[in-house]
Structures are given as C-alpha cells and as structure tokens.
Amino acid sequence: MTDSASLFGAVHLGYLVIETDKFADWHRFGRDAIGLHADRLSSRAMRFRLDDHECRFLLQRGSAEDVTAFGWELDDHASFERVAARVHDRGVPLTEGTDEETALRGVERLLRFPGPKGISQEIFTRARTTTEPLVMSNSGYVTGASGMGHVAITSTEPHKLRGYYDTVFDARLSDYIDETINGARLKIRFLRVNERHHSIAVAAVRGVRVDPIRTRIQHLNIQVTELDDMTRAYQRVKQLGFEMALGVGQHTNDHELSFYALTPSGFEWEVGWNPIVVDESTWEPTTHRGISIWGHTPEGQTIVDKLAQFKRAAASLRHREDSVPALSGPGITGD
Numbered sequence: 001m002t003d004s005a006s007l008f009g010a011v012h013l014g015y016l017v018i019e020t021d022k023f024a025d026w027h028r029f030g031r032d033a034i035g036l037h038a039d040r041l042s043s044r045a046m047r048f049r050l051d052d053h054e055c056r057f058l059l060q061r062g063s064a065e066d067v068t069a070f071g072w073e074l075d076d077h078a079s080f081e082r083v084a085a086r087v088h089d090r091g092v093p094l095t096e097g098t099d100e101e102t103a104l105r106g107v108e109r110l111l112r113f114p115g116p117k118g119i120s121q122e123i124f125t126r127a128r129t130t131t132e133p134l135v136m137s138n139s140g141y142v143t144g145a146s147g148m149g150h151v152a153i154t155s156t157e158p159h160k161l162r163g164y165y166d167t168v169f170d171a172r173l174s175d176y177i178d179e180t181i182n183g184a185r186l187k188i189r190f191l192r193v194n195e196r197h198h199s200i201a202v203a204a205v206r207g208v209r210v211d212p213i214r215t216r217i218q219h220l221n222i223q224v225t226e227l228d229d230m231t232r233a234y235q236r237v238k239q240l241g242f243e244m245a246l247g248v249g250q251h252t253n254d255h256e257l258s259f260y261a262l263t264p265s266g267f268e269w270e271v272g273w274n275p276i277v278v279d280e281s282t283w284e285p286t287t288h289r290g291i292s293i294w295g296h297t298p299e300g301q302t303i304v305d306k307l308a309q310f311k312r313a314a315a316s317l318r319h320r321e322d323s324v325p326a327l328s329g330p331g332i333t334g335d
Helices: 023-034 077-089 099-105 158-169 227-239 303-316
Strands: 011-020 037-042 045-049 057-061 066-074 111-113 120-124 150-154 172-181 184-192 200-205 219-224 244-251 257-262 268-273 287-289 292-295
Touching: 011 023, 011 120, 011 150, 023 037, 023 045, 023 057, 023 227, 023 257, 023 268, 057 099, 066 077, 077 111, 077 120, 077 158, 099 120, 158 184, 158 200, 219 227, 227 244, 227 257, 227 268
Parallel strands: 011 057, 066 120, 150 200, 172 287, 219 268
Antiparallel strands: 011 066, 037 045, 045 057, 111 120, 150 219, 172 184, 184 200, 244 257, 244 292, 257 268
C-alpha cells in the first residue's frame, strides 16, 4: 500500500498499561487522591476511567512497578493499516491482541509492536465506551481530539526516540526546553501528534549518556477541565500522605498549570490545567530556558533520594538503552 499521507492529527494517546503489585496503594492514589473513577475487575486487574472510555489506565498484577505499554487510538481503519504497514515493512514484528487483552483495555482490536525503552506500543481504532456514570472527585478531563494526556521519557538515545515517533506516527516537534537540575544540563524535546502541545516529551542529559530514572517513563500527565479540580487534587494528595514531587507551577512552553505527585510505583503523575492548543498555521518551534515560569518547587526530596538518583545515573552507563533501530531511522540530528 502507498504511504504518502501523513498520520498527524489522526493519532491520540488512548490508554496506558501499568504493572504493579501495589493494588491497594494504587486504588487509594488513583481514586481518592487524584480523583479518578476506579473499577476493580479482579485480584489481578484494575482500571481507571476519565470519560466514557471503559479504560484509560489498566493496572495489571506484576513486579515491574512501571508502565509497560502505550495504547494509541487511530481515527480510522486506513490510518490503523498505515501504521501496521510502516512497522511490518521495516521488519518489526506485530502481534495481534488476544480477546482477553482487548477486553481488559476496552478496545475492539489491537496490534502490538516493540517500542523504545521496552515500552510496547499498541494501536487500536475503536474504544469500547460505557454509559455507566463516572464516580470521581473531579468534574472532568480533557480528552477527545487531544488524546488523554502525555508521557515524558528520559533517554540516552533522544534522537532515536524522536526518529521513532516521526517514523511511526509523523510526530512533529513543538519546541525544546533547556534546564539545569541538580547540576545536570538537560535538553527536553516535545513532540505532538495532534492539537495537544505534546503527547511525548523526551529528556536527555547533555554531554553524557546517562539516565537517572529507574522507571521507563519519568511522568504521565492528565488534564482537568477546571482549575478547582487541579487545586483540590493537590490538596487530597497532601492530605492522604502521598509524596509530592513538585508543587504547583506553570510551564514555560505550553503554559500548563500543574503539580507532580509520586505514584506508588515510583514514576510521577502530573495533573494539569489549561495548556495552550497548537495552531498549526502559525506554530514555529523555539527553545525555552527553564521548565517553569514560576513554581514547580521540589517537595520531599532528601539527600538520600538524590544520592540514589546519582547512583542510578552511574549504573545506566553500563547498559545500552532498549531501542527499535528499524523504526528509528538514522535519528534526527542537529536538534
């Protein structure tokens, strides 16, 4: 089949799969602190909802304490087949989801293929929806054409990650942020696949190939519809005794107001409000100095935490990061 048409705008982050043994903590974190609708399916599976989709977050029993898969919604069958052809034509294996897997994820059909950092990429066209009322503390979330939020990844191979999402989904570069955190100079690339400012953020330490983060993602983001939803979620996280990573602040590039809480599995969960929507007719990538206009002050990090992070960064020097060279192209250099 021909592959002349761009997939940009037809791709939306649909769900995430998390493997954890901390079901009680996650249920309390997701439902009571963040304010999501929770469905306990069994002793081995739990789901969180944001809207009428049956599943936005699937938690499965296991020891990884990490995100294991991204689920990407495609607008139509033609777009679905175009992605499948791109992957297949480059010799990367595709696996059809089983009936049990599709049911758990709340989709009619899915294909799975390898992704960067060992995160499986799953594509689907039809999400199963439900009329069951949402039972949650927040008034609503922004999903739809923007997808359900974004994910941020730290990488020693940032050019390959950008090349991967360009090859597979025709991702576009929104902008960069240069930041120095704990003495490490970071460059962060923000990639969009639709109107949302970014669905993927890729952070890398400049000048040295280290990764200070244990988990496959650094954080995930969801967007609430009302400012009060964000502030009340912040208060609930604090009141229930969950660790806050960064207090409330506003980002320089997408202007989102947000905070970051530490999940039971160790990666961070950002709750945000009112980021800008990209106007494709006028948008030009630029570089911002610093991640925040104000706020986002670290909370709760101890010297022991910092030492552990440095130790992880040093250990990452001995390991090659998982990548999918066939889908990463030569990498996008000069950025």
